[in-house]
Amino acid sequence: MNRKGIRFRDQLKERLKDPVFAKAFAEVDAEVRLAVALADAREHAGLTQAQLARKLRTKQSNISRIEQGSQNVTLRTLEKIAQALHCRLEVKLRPA
Numbered sequence: 001m002n003r004k005g006i007r008f009r010d011q012l013k014e015r016l017k018d019p020v021f022a023k024a025f026a027e028v029d030a031e032v033r034l035a036v037a038l039a040d041a042r043e044h045a046g047l048t049q050a051q052l053a054r055k056l057r058t059k060q061s062n063i064s065r066i067e068q069g070s071q072n073v074t075l076r077t078l079e080k081i082a083q084a085l086h087c088r089l090e091v092k093l094r095p096a
Contacts, residue, residue, distance in 0.1 A: 012025075026096075028069070031069040032069050034069070034073070035066065035067050035068060035069035038066060038067055038081060039067040041081075041082075041085045041087055042063075042067075042085060044085075045085045045086065045087075047085070049063040049064055049067070050063075052081070052084060052085070055084040056080055056081065056084055066081075075091070
């Protein structure tokens with residue numbers, strides 16, 4: 001099958017066999033999942049980035065960076081976001 005015919009998950013599964021790639025992927029995987037979860041929660045709450053930013057007394061661009069996974073977010077900031085979205089923040093550690 002040519003490269004265009006290979007599904008993303010299959011490509012990822014194959015690339016994860018490479019220890020260097022697997023390590024790099026693991027480092028960003030949690031950040032990406034967090035960013036997606038925050039954007040989903042905001043949308044579920046029916047808020048725009050600008051509306052959430054106003055609730056948090058910050059700029060919309062900060063919310064955008066958080067949702068893109070390009071900003072290092074503190075636990076305190078996550079707690080404030082959760083409160084603004086009427087959500088409960090859970091942090092879990094699981095064996096790899």
